[in-house]
Amino acid sequence: MPHPLFTAEHEMLRRSIRSFVEKEITPHVAAWEDEGRIPLEVWRRLGELGFLGLEFPTEYGGGGADFLASVVLGEEMARCRSGGVAFSVLVHTDMSSPWLTRFGTDAQKAKYLPGIIRGETVCALGITEPGTGSDMAALATRAVRDGHVYRITGGKIFITNGVYGDLYFVAARTGAGTATRRHDGISMFLVERGLPGFTVSRKLDKMGMRASDTAELAFEDCPVPAENLLGVEGRGFQQLAAGLQRERLMAAVLALSGAQQAVDDTVSYLHQRTAFGEPLAARQVLRHRVADMATELEAARQLVYRAASLYAAAEECVTEVSMAKLFATEAANRVAYQAVQLHGGYGYMREFPVEGFFRDVRLWTIASGTSEVMREIIAKRLLT
Ligand SMILES: Cc1cc2nc3c(=O)[nH]c(=O)nc-3n(C[C@H](O)[C@H](O)[C@H](O)COP(=O)(O)OP(=O)(O)OC[C@H]3O[C@@H](n4cnc5c(N)ncnc54)[C@H](O)[C@@H]3O)c2cc1C
Known part of the structure; x- marks a missing residue:
């Protein structure tokens, strides 16, 4: 239905x-x-x-x-x-x-x-730097206006689609923030692959999400045409903040949909596998475990769909999106752990999809804003 x-x-x-x-x-x-x-x-x-x-x-x-x-x-x-x-x-x-x-x-x-x-x-988003991720105001990549170009110098890390991408949405400092407005002075640029001074310095090797390429990028006096400034100079953080809700919702959607498959796989497996003379699906302790997994996912789905409907209606939804991202990605990780556990040794084998999901889903409490950052956002809205 x-x-x-x-x-x-x-x-x-x-x-x-x-x-x-x-x-x-x-x-x-x-x-x-x-x-x-x-x-x-x-x-x-x-x-x-x-x-x-x-x-x-x-x-x-x-x-x-x-x-x-x-x-x-x-x-x-x-x-x-x-x-x-x-x-x-x-x-x-x-x-x-x-x-x-x-x-x-x-x-x-x-x-x-x-x-x-x-x-x-193919597009990539370049915000995170070797020295800073969650604290975006601390980013050190600089863009200095020089006639018809901005010269970008600095580095980015963990950039998805970064190795083989064509167009990079890059955040860089064009001005200084102040003690009370640390996020001011960040700007966004559209940077094309192949510009002088722009190199993919490393293809990164990682735990999961292995079919996505992840890069470290270096910019050395890279001349980006002034017309490739995206939006308003110095307002990049405010622009990014608007888009982060979409990104976080999508992270929750991906984690949740993958976790649903892990539950479905686990149910099939418990029916097929017998131990001590009966299918594992007959064991009450395992049946209850599956019931808990499905219940967690249903709770996550309600949060995600509620936040998605608010976002679709262009309503203010920062708290709802943060809660959905926090709960869905943490729940998906708990589900992944149990899915591997209930598959026994086969759950540890590459040929069983729960093994890959277990590695992939680990990313989602980290990327697009960590669980700790989600809690900070929610707490700030509740306690101030
Ligand atoms: C596979 C992968 C793909 C990625 N793709 C992209 C991409 O395409 N583009 C991009 O720009 N970035 C990308 N990222 C970066 C990702 O968004 C960051 O890793 C993430 O935002 C966390 O930043 P950090 O790694 O610097 O961790 P840090 O910010 O250094 O955090 C380390 C730990 O400290 C905690 N912490 C930080 N600040 C606080 C606080 N105020 N209170 C409590 N705890 C705190 C964090 O929650 C975390 O547990 C990717 C990362 C990975 C691993």
């Missing part, structure tokens, strides 16, 4: 993404996990099917759909059996490029959006 949040159009979209994922993504994810990247043809194919531009304006080739269509994309991509594939795609569609429609000039949109929608221009 479809959830009432979604319309018949959303469900139609869900069926088409699900069928594409089952036929053209899932059979190949093991190879892409080994390669540490998604092939370029897959980006093109996603673009051809319209999945990379669901919400973008139709005049640039987008679908003009609503935010809930992107939630459907996140849920269905997360079912592909590789967290990294889903993460890469959603970084492109939801965690970087929406800033262009929100803050870009008409010229910037005309230049970049068609390629982004067709899957020819």
